[in-house]
Amino acid sequence: MQANYGYRDGSGEYYITIDTDKCDSCGKCVEACPSKILVMVSDPFDPMSDADIPIVIEAERKKIKYTCGPCKPVDKEREEPCIKACEPRAITHSW
Amino acid sequence: MxxxxxxxxxxxxxxxxxxxxxxxxxxxxxxxxxxxxxxxxxxxxxxxxxxxxxxxxxxxxxxxxxxxxxxxxxxxxxxxxxxxxxxxxxxxxxxxxxxxxxxxxxxxxxxxxxxxxYGPTVRTVLDMGGQDCKAIRTDEKGKVTAFLMNDKCAAGTGRGMEVFADLLGIHIEKVGEESFKVEKEPPAVSSTCVVFAKSEATGLLRAGWPKNKVLAAYCSAMAHRVVTLLERLGVEKEFAITGGIAKNSGVVKRIEKELGLTALDVNLDTxxxxxxxxxxxxxxxxxxxxxxx
Known part of the structure; x- marks a missing residue:
């Protein structure tokens, strides 16, 4: 599942996409996030599944442009901590 | 009273x-x-x-x-x-x-x-709720394969339509048909924010626009807004709309027109x-x- 968390406003599109098919439920992204906007929960979009997946906390979803701002890399070699921590490469940012 | x-x-x-x-x-x-x-x-x-x-x-x-x-x-x-x-x-x-x-x-x-x-052929569901809207992609079992939540505010939702029905004095259940009683489709209102759109609509009414035309302009704005949301997620046939706005032909037909797709029809309360x-x-x-x- 492609889970998109975020919003669009006059300045652009801000979405964090988590591909739960790639996710191996390791939880490293949750630890890597300095702002603690991610949390591991039992898959809320598939009640029949027992897998834990990371989600963006709902109260944080509409603030990610600002919350994630300090993590945005200054050059192309570096990556956001959540993206870097994810070995299966399940996390992407749209901006 | x-x-x-x-x-x-x-x-x-x-x-x-x-x-x-x-x-x-x-x-x-x-x-x-x-x-x-x-x-x-x-x-x-x-x-x-x-x-x-x-x-x-x-x-x-x-x-x-x-x-x-x-x-x-x-x-x-x-x-x-x-x-x-x-x-x-x-x-x-x-x-x-x-x-x-x-x-x-x-x-x-x-x-x-x-x-x-709507049956197992549904792949894209647009839920137009009271205060938000969501685009959902599903498989043949109804399992979610992708989703996108709406933007920051209540624009483009049922609550916004209620505000407009009240402002224009047109009953909410008649909003759809009334919005088509215009000679020519007017340009959409520029703001989808309910509060801003309401002041814009008030301005248009004062400028002499008939209320059906104002309603048409608001329905188009709402349709355009959700189509942007859908396009970001990607629309796959069959397409269906759930929620209260699915009963509003003024918005539904404008979404269909912009997408170039017909939404599935159902004989149940959306x-x-x-x-x-x-x-x-x-x-x-x-x-x-x-x-x-």
Missing amino acids: ATEDSEYWRWKEYNWKDPEMDWKDAEFITAGVDVGSVSSQAVITLDSKLFAYSNMRTGSNSPDSARNAMNWALEDTGLDLEKIQYVVGTGYGRVNVPFADRAITEIACHGRGANYM QIAGALGGALFAEALAKKAQKQG
């Missing part, structure tokens, strides 16, 4: 049950309660078949709204809450359904509900999709619990 006639935003609340069905024949009796920001629904299913439902406004107290919706759905069915084996709560107020066995997100429930209502999905999940979860003993 406001009278019933002057409350243009007020839509009809009602309950329904299938007279052909008898709960005594059913093995699994389950229910879903969707406490939304504007409306609440309760759906009862018998062995995965729709049996009864209610649809009413959410009050200021979520647990009360959940109880009222459930009681109304139960009315005249001969059933009572104790006989329902599993209840799922969903919607904004899902954690406030006191008698629910489990809370499930409305995204999962709308995917599952739309799969029942507002019950979430609660129905909840009831179906409730049955699956009841079966799972039984297996595990």
